[in-house]
């Protein structure tokens with residue numbers, strides 16, 4: 377389904393439960409779905425291998441309850457929201473209510489019972505969801521199950537926003553690969569390091585606090601043997617607000633020479649060293665393993681330019697978060713190694729923010745996952 381496509385309870389395009397018609401639900405649907413999305417965002421970085429999802433229960437223009445999926449194995453968002461509504465107003469209040477949920481309710485029994493069954497049992501009158509299940513095997517199934525029970529169903533409300541919320545989950549579902557964010561801090565001359573003998577940090581404490589928040593979005597952090605040998609980073613979550621309700625992210629060292637890693641490096645010796653994995657040099661194989669065996673949906677790449685270039689060359693980077701420090705270092709390590717991209721690599725939807733003296737650029741890599749040919753010898757000037 378495209379971001380703006382609508383469908384009615386029988387899955388026909390254009391149904392949309394009267395959305396947008398005079399006297400219809402349109403504006404209210406968008407307003408309540410925005411509330412559900414805000415709930416869903418609370419789950420970012422906590423729900424893998426499941427997606428973050430939010431929901432609200434509304435009746436007669438009043439919010440009865442809200443909820444979000446907190447962790448895999450725990451109740452889904454619509455069940456959380458219905459439980460909150462029932463706790464506040466009594467279970468009978470759910471009869472005739474509308475449930476807004478950011479993702480099509482599940483109709484199969486997994487670790488938790490099917491949400492469609494819970495919605496039917498509660499007696500709700502209407503279900504509005506933002507985005508169809510990205511798994512083609514399940515997409516649209518809720519429309520049929522709920523429709524057969526006489527519940528009005530509308531889909532496609534704020535679908536683009538909902539798609540952005542579950543991008544990492546959708547990538548795993550569709551391609552078996554996690555969403556990869558390359559994070560680098562660099563000087564204005566595009567260098568990742570300062571000259572030997574100077575301090576290690578390029579950016580200030582405000583930017584580093586934002587990196588903590590960013591790590592909180594991710595299920596794994598990838599780095600290189602070289603960076604572990606040189607910098608001995610911790611690559612963990614240190615702020616309780618991001619760690620609360622989740623595990624430390626997996627820390628994955630890509631190296632051909634495990635024996636060269638210092639045994640006293642934090643990744644190999646600290647209190648959560650059991651969350652560190654040492655793997656070989658094939659980035660795609662490592663990513664596929666993380667998705668399939670560790671449930672990783674979103675991976676953060678924090679390394680030097682050589683490994684970053686390898687991921688870029690292979691088309692494995694979906695998004696970049698670049699911190700630009702107001703200094704020129706002439707350091708040895710360029711932000712992205714390799715020979716360069718023919719015609720440059722397009723970044724989409726760039727957003728800038730300032731953290732203390734530093735500027736952050738966050739943008740998606742165009743042609744996500746398709747890769748882009750490096751310049752060959754003839755093209756280089």
Ligand SMILES: NC(=O)c1ccc[n+]([C@@H]2O[C@H](COP(=O)([O-])OP(=O)(O)OC[C@H]3O[C@@H](n4cnc5c(N)ncnc54)[C@H](OP(=O)(O)O)[C@@H]3O)[C@@H](O)[C@H]2O)c1
Nearest residue numbers: 560561568600601602606630631632657679680681682683
């Ligand atoms: N400013 C920042 O944001 C930032 C972030 C991280 C690091 N850094 C700096 O970057 C410096 C290192 O940069 P770098 O460019 O020399 O190294 P790098 O890109 O961090 O790492 C290169 C190493 O990655 C490993 N590797 C695994 N698979 C690979 C593959 N497919 N292709 C290439 N390498 C692969 C190899 O480790 P083995 O040799 O062990 O096999 C290789 O030596 C560090 O000293 C650190 O200070 C800066």
